[in-house]
Amino acid sequence: MRHLIVVSHPAKDSFTIALTRAYAAELEKLGHTQRTYDLYRMGFNPVLSAPELLPVGADHPVSADVAQAQDDIRGADALTVLYPIWWMSMPAMMKGYIDRVFARGFAYESLGGIVHGLLSGKKAVLITISGAPLPVLVESGRWGALEVLQDTHIFRAAGFELLEHLHFDEVAPHISLGTVERHLARVRSCAMRHFPAA
Numbered sequence: 001m002r003h004l005i006v007v008s009h010p011a012k013d014s015f016t017i018a019l020t021r022a023y024a025a026e027l028e029k030l031g032h033t034q035r036t037y038d039l040y041r042m043g044f045n046p047v048l049s050a051p052e053l054l055p056v057g058a059d060h061p062v063s064a065d066v067a068q069a070q071d072d073i074r075g076a077d078a079l080t081v082l083y084p085i086w087w088m089s090m091p092a093m094m095k096g097y098i099d100r101v102f103a104r105g106f107a108y109e110s111l112g113g114i115v116h117g118l119l120s121g122k123k124a125v126l127i128t129i130s131g132a133p134l135p136v137l138v139e140s141g142r143w144g145a146l147e148v149l150q151d152t153h154i155f156r157a158a159g160f161e162l163l164e165h166l167h168f169d170e171v172a173p174h175i176s177l178g179t180v181e182r183h184l185a186r187v188r189s190c191a192m193r194h195f196p197a198a
Helices: 015-029 064-074 092-101 134-140 142-156 177-194
Strands: 002-007 033-038 078-084 108-111 114-117 123-129 161-168
Touching (some): 015 033, 015 123, 033 064, 064 092, 123 177, 134 142, 142 161, 161 177
Parallel strands (some): 002 033, 002 078, 078 123, 123 161
16 A cells, blocks of 8 residues: 655654654564655744635646645545644644645535535544643543544545554653653554555
8 A cells, every 4th residue: 555644743753753763664564565754944934814715727737836735635545644742733844745735626626615525535543642631631622622523524525444543642842762662553553454465
């Protein structure tokens, strides 16, 4: 299978990036091909411009960076997105990627307020990280809100079959090496579980 991995974290030595590398390496070990979009390191421009709000057509071509990103999604069988949860949302860099790349006419169409996803037939895995314990997020209702806004309203609405939302909680700057190793094993297991050896 062909995989596109999109990750957003400003620090190149972060836990988020370590998870990404372990996941990508496991996919390759399993015989899959993957391309990683490290949004910060590649200097992706997250700012949606006014012309990008217009319907895509002959008189309004897609900008080169968005066209490439859309082509990479078209060419992938599976999309995996990794990011930390800040203020119960994705980082601005990731949101900008979604705003610009998951455009009307590419990722969805909408008629009468009903969204029809255009990326059906593709699989997705969502991997998130938080400092807060997951039970606290669930009990407060914040986790349910996040699932509706991100899992359902973005990825499922675009037509993806969301295989799993894998979450790592209580991740702090001084996380122990043992905990990191256990989490890396979990992300490798996620790759093996959903994408067995090719």
